[in-house]
Amino acid sequence: MTLRPAPHSARRAGRCGGQAAAEYTVVLALVTLVLVVAATEPAAIDQLVAAVKSFFKAFSFALSMPAQHAV
Numbered sequence: 001m002t003l004r005p006a007p008h009s010a011r012r013a014g015r016c017g018g019q020a021a022a023e024y025t026v027v028l029a030l031v032t033l034v035l036v037v038a039a040t041e042p043a044a045i046d047q048l049v050a051a052v053k054s055f056f057k058a059f060s061f062a063l064s065m066p067a068q069h070a071v
Contacts, residue, residue: 032045032048
């Protein structure tokens, strides 16, 4: 006897991923807003932009690497 997941579980997993992305976006927007409004010098926002660029560059490099399969 095999157990099958409920047909709606795949849709629920997709919604959870979408919710996490939305929450991440909101938190990132709030942190950026606080940095822009509260910072007396523009260096804080410049550091944030540089960090995001650096992360995205490393992330896109990792995605471009070919997948290695075990033989």
